[in-house]
Amino acid sequence: MRTVHEVSKLAGVSIRTLQYYDKIGLLHPSQYTESGYRLYDDTDLEKLQQILLFRELEFPLKDIKEIISRSDFDKHKALEQQIELLTLKKEHLENLINFAREIKLMEMKTLDFTAFDTKKIDEYTAQAKASWGSTPEYKEFEEKSKGRTSEEQQGLTNKMMNIFVEFGSIKGQSPESEEAQALVKKLQDFISEHFYTCSNKILGELGKMYGCGGDFTKNINQAGGDGTAEFAAAAIEFYCR
Numbered sequence: 001m002r003t004v005h006e007v008s009k010l011a012g013v014s015i016r017t018l019q020y021y022d023k024i025g026l027l028h029p030s031q032y033t034e035s036g037y038r039l040y041d042d043t044d045l046e047k048l049q050q051i052l053l054f055r056e057l058e059f060p061l062k063d064i065k066e067i068i069s070r071s072d073f074d075k076h077k078a079l080e081q082q083i084e085l086l087t088l089k090k091e092h093l094e095n096l097i098n099f100a101r102e103i104k105l106m107e108m109k110t111l112d113f114t115a116f117d118t119k120k121i122d123e124y125t126a127q128a129k130a131s132w133g134s135t136p137e138y139k140e141f142e143e144k145s146k147g148r149t150s151e152e153q154q155g156l157t158n159k160m161m162n163i164f165v166e167f168g169s170i171k172g173q174s175p176e177s178e179e180a181q182a183l184v185k186k187l188q189d190f191i192s193e194h195f196y197t198c199s200n201k202i203l204g205e206l207g208k209m210y211g212c213g214g215d216f217t218k219n220i221n222q223a224g225g226d227g228t229a230e231f232a233a234a235a236i237e238f239y240c241r
Contacts, residue, residue, distance in 0.1 A: 001031065001039040011048055026065045027051060050075065053082045057089075140196040156194050161223045163187050167232045168224020175235035184232075184239040200240045207236030 008015045021027040022038065027047055029038035040048075047068065054064045067073065145153065163186055170179050184203075191198040191206075198206075209216050211233025220229035 001041055002045070004029070004038040004040070007040050007045065007048070011045070011052065013048070013052070021051070024061065024065070026061060050078060053078075057082060057085050136197075144195060160187075160190060160194075161219075163190060164220045164224045164228055164232060166224075167220075167235070168228035171224070171227055171231040175231055176238045180231075180235040181239055184235050187232075187236075188239075203236055204240040207233045207240070210236070 002010070004015055004018050007013070008018060018027070018038070022029065027044065030041045030044055031039040033039060050068055051064055054067070055061075059067075067078070148156075163183060166183055166186075167180070170177070170183070173180055188198045188200075188203050191203075196202075210220055211217060211230045217229040220232065221227065224232075
């Protein structure tokens with residue numbers, strides 16, 4: 001067993017942080033001394049490692065608590081996702097370092113901002129969070145999907161993509177136009193009816209993913225033509241605002 005001071009030194013985490021984790025139910029020590037001092041065993045330290053890895057990936061404490069408290073929490077799955085995200089972050093940092101070195105060594109002026117792009121990281125983070133099914137929306141999605149055949153599921157996906165085809169047909173308009181805003185409402189209602197309750201907050205997050213440049217953007221643009229995903233994202237942003 002280790003005291004809170006020993007764990008603080010070992011993990012590089014302040015005593016105040018450990019006390020806070022205990023207070024919010026994120027990491028309780030296995031035991032307390034008669035005087036009320038916290039004592040941590042190896043299982044507690046393993047849990048702390050998981051928490052710190054998720055914190056490095058900028059997961060909010062509330063999300064971390066929901067994830068690691070689940071009865072079906074899979075440490076192996078979590079580590080796979082953490083490794084993937086950390087690898088993406090490493091690539092991002094290497095791109096930034098190389099970019100800065102080029103500017104320094106060549107004394108060049110550039111308006112290229114691609115090294116600052118975090119779209120892949122943002123998209124994978126969103127997918128990793130969603131995969132834990134810790135939200136009411138995900139549970140609702142599971143319930144509504146129960147019993148659907150793969151053909152039925154594909155049919156719904158096709159119908160949803162057809163909405164993006166409609167977005168593509170009017171992408172020359174302003175995303176604030178009545179027609180564009182009506183399509184956003186149509187998309188929101190479709191998601192709520194067939195998948196999960198799509199609040200404006202959730203719709204706004206979906207819009208960011210649609211236009212972030214990853215697989216979502218690629219698939220939507222394949223359906224509606226280049227620029228469709230970005231147009232839909234802008235229309236959704238205005239709608240939610």
